[in-house]
Amino acid sequence: MEKAVVGTRFAFVMGASKGYLEAITALFNSLVKNNCCFDVHFMNWDIPHSYFEEYQKVSGSKFNIIEHKSTSTNQGTGTAIERYKLAFDIAQDYDAICVIDADMFLTADVRLFFEIANKGFIVTGSNGMMIDFDTAYQEYYDCPLGSPSIPYAKIHTSVPIFVSYNNTGWFSELWNSIRKDHFDDFLYLNMLGIRNGLTDKMLCLPPYYFTGIHHWIWKPEISIREKGGMILSGTEELIYSIHGKFWDEGWKRDQMEIMYKYLGDNDMGPKCKFFVDNSMALMLREFSNLRDITGDFYKKYLQQ
Secondary structure, eight states: OOOOOOOSSEEEEEEEOGGGHHHHHHHHHHHHHTTOOOEEEEEESSOOHHHHHHHHHHHTOOSOEEEEEOOOSSHHIIIIIHHHHHHHHHHTTSSEEEEOOTTEEESSOOHHHHHHHHTTOEEEEEOSOOEEOOHHHHHHTTOOOSSSOOEESOOEEEEEEEEOGGGOHHHHHHHHSOOOOTTIIIIIHHHHHHHTTOGGGEEEEOHHHHTOGGGTTTSTTTOOEEETTEEEOTTOOBOOEEESOTTOHHHHHHHHHHHHHHHHHTTOOHHHHHHHHHHHHHHHHHHHHHHGGGTTGGGGGTTO
C-alpha cells in the first residue's frame, strides 16, 4: 500500500460519528496536555471535514489528523470494526499504534506503552472478568481453539490496544470475518488473540487503568481521586485514561443509579457514597476542562 503521511513514530487509531464531537474534542486536547501529540488516524462516519480543519486552527495544529471515510453501510461497523482494518493498514508505517475509543481521554502520558509495543509486546486493559471460551463460543464464532474449554483471564476491553505491525494480523481477521453481533470486537477479538498465539506477549493491565469498565472507577475501594496533581485510583496507582459519555445526561444518570443501587445492595454507607460522588465530579471536571480548552467551536457542527 502507499505509505501514509507520517509525522511521528506512533499513532492513535479511532473512529466516530458527529454525536461524539464533545468527546473527540476532549480526547484531542488530552493528547496535547499529556505530551502524546502523535498522528491520529480517524475513521470518519459523518463528521464534517471542516470540524477537523477548525480544530487544527484553534488548537495550533499540534499533531496530524488523517481522515479516512468509512466504507461501511452500518455506523456501528464503520466506527467500531472498520477502525481495526484501518489499524492493520497503517500500522506498518509506525513503530507502534494504539486503537482507542473516541469517548476516552488521556489523564497521563502513555508513551511508555507505545515503547513496550514497539518491542513486540501488546498492552491493553482488562475487562475485569474471566471467560471460558468453551465449545459453544468456538462453534458460534467458528473459531476452534484446540480444546473444548479455554478458561481465559486476559479478557481485554478491545480498547486501548497498543501494538506493533507484526501483531496486527488478528485485526485484519476481525474485519474479514462474518459479522455475528455487537460483541464481535470484544468476544471474537479476544478469541482471535488466543488463536493467533498472542496471549503470552500480552500485558493486560487492571480495568481502572484505562476504561473503568464495570464501574471500577466508581467503586469506593478503588474509585478515582486527585492527589499531587495526578489522577489516581484508590490504591494510588496512576490512571492513564478515562472512558465514558460524560456529555450525555442520560448516561450520567444511569451510572449513578447503578452505583447507588450497588452501595445499597452491599450495605455501604455515607463514606462510600462520598467516594462515588467524588469520582463522578472529578471525571466530569476533567472532561469539561479538556473539552473547553479550545472553546466551544464544536457546537456548530453538532447540527450539521
